[in-house]
Amino acid sequence: xxxxxxxxxxxHVQEGDSTNFTCSFPSSNFYALHWYRxxxxxxPEALFVMTLNGDEKKKGRISATLNTKEGYSYxxxxxSQPEDSATYLCALPGGATNKLIFGTGTLLAVQP
Amino acid sequence: NAGVTQTPKxxxxxxxxxxxxxxxxxxxxxxxxxxxxxxxxxxxxxxxSVGAGITDQGEVPNGYNVSRSTxxxxxxxxxxxxxxxxxxxxxxxxxxxVSGNTIYFGEGSWLTVV
Numbered sequence: 001x002x003x004x005x006x007x008x009x010x011x012h013v014q015e016g017d018s019t020n021f022t023c024s025f026p027s028s029n030f031y032a033l034h035w036y037r038x039x040x041x042x043x044p045e046a047l048f049v050m051t052l053n054g055d056e057k058k059k060g061r062i063s064a065t066l067n068t069k070e071g072y073s074y075x076x077x078x079x080s081q082p083e084d085s086a087t088y089l090c091a092l093p094g095g096a097t098n099k100l101i102f103g104t105g106t107l108l109a110v111q112p
Numbered sequence: 113n114a115g116v117t118q119t120p121k122x123x124x125x126x127x128x129x130x131x132x133x134x135x136x137x138x139x140x141x142x143x144x145x146x147x148x149x150x151x152x153x154x155x156x157x158x159x160x161s162v163g164a165g166i167t168d169q170g171e172v173p174n175g176y177n178v179s180r181s182t183x184x185x186x187x188x189x190x191x192x193x194x195x196x197x198x199x200x201x202x203x204x205x206x207x208x209x210v211s212g213n214t215i216y217f218g219e220g221s222w223l224t225v226v
Contacts, residue, residue: 031211043116043202043217044155051212089154093210098143098162099170100210104154 002026002094006103013080014111020076021106023090027071034100035064035075036089044089047075080110115139118203118218125193125225133188133221135203143206143213144186148172148199149220155202161186162209193225 005024013019023033032051036044048057053068061078077084087105094101119134137144145160147170157170161180175197177189186205190197201221206213 034210034215041220043219046214046216049212049214091155091210091215098145098160098168098209098211099157100145100215101157101171102147102155104152 002092002101004090004092004101004103006088006090006106008106009104010107010109012109012111015080015082017080017110018076018078019080019108020074021088021108023073023075023103025071025073025090025092027069030068030071031093033066033073034091035073036091037062038087038089038105039085040087047088075106077108080108082110082112084108085110116203116205116216116218118201118221120221121219122222123224125190125223127193127195127225129193131190131193133190133201133203133223135186135188135218136184137186137203137205137216138184139205139207139216140183141205141207141216142183143209144180145170145204145215146176146178146186146188147202147204148197149202150199158188158201190223193223195225197223198225199223 035047038044050066055066066073089105091102116137142163146158147155159178161167203218206215
C-alpha cells in the first residue's frame with residue numbers, strides 16, 4: 001500500500017496569514033497527485049490534479065507545487081480567511097491501479 | 113446539476129442487519145468508488161469499479177459487497193453490519209480513472225451500527 005504522508009496534522013493561523021503544508025509520497029512509480037479541500041459534513045472538493053514534475057497550479061489564493069523526483073507537493077494559501085478553515089487532503093493512485101490512496105489530511109483553522 | 117448522489121444520508125442499523133447504500137452519478141463516468149472515513153484514518157478505499165460489470169477491492173473490502181450493473185449506479189452492500197462499520201461513507205466518480213482525472217464526491221452517508 002502506498003504511503004502518503006501529510007504534515008502538519010493541524011495548523012492554527014490568524015486571518016491574513018499565509019500558510020503552507022506538505023504531502024510526501026514515494027518518488028518511484030508516480031502517476032498523479034490530487035489535492036482536495038474538505039469541510040466537515042460536506043463532500044471533498046477537488047482543488048488540483050497534478051501530473052508533471054515541476055507543475056504549479058493556482059486557484060484564487062490557493063496554489064500548489066509538485067516535485068516528483070523528491071516525492072513531495074506543497075499547498076500554499078495566501079492571506080488565509082476564516083472560510084479557508086477545512087481539512088486539506090492529498091491523494092495518489094497506488095501504482096498503475098485505480099486505487100486512490102489518501103493521506104490523513106491537514107486540518108487548518110483560521111482565526112478571525 | 114446532480115453530480116454524485118448518495119442515499120440515505122443518515123442510517124442507524126442494528127448489529128447483524130444488512131443494508132445497501134445507494135450511489136448514482138449522472139456524468140456518464142466510467143470510474144466509481146466507495147470510501148469510508150474514520151477519525152484519524154483519512155479516507156480509505158473500500159471497492160471501486162472502472163466500468164459496468166467490473167469491480168475490484170480497495171484497502172478495506174471485508175464486510176462489503178458491490179456490483180456495477182449500469183454505468184450510473186454503484187451500490188454498496190453491508191452484508192451483516194458490525195459496530196466497526198460505523199463510519200461516514202463517500203461515493204466518488206471520475207470520467208476514466210484516478211491518474212489524471214478529477215474525482216467528484218457525493219455528500220456522504222453517516223452510518224451508525226449499534
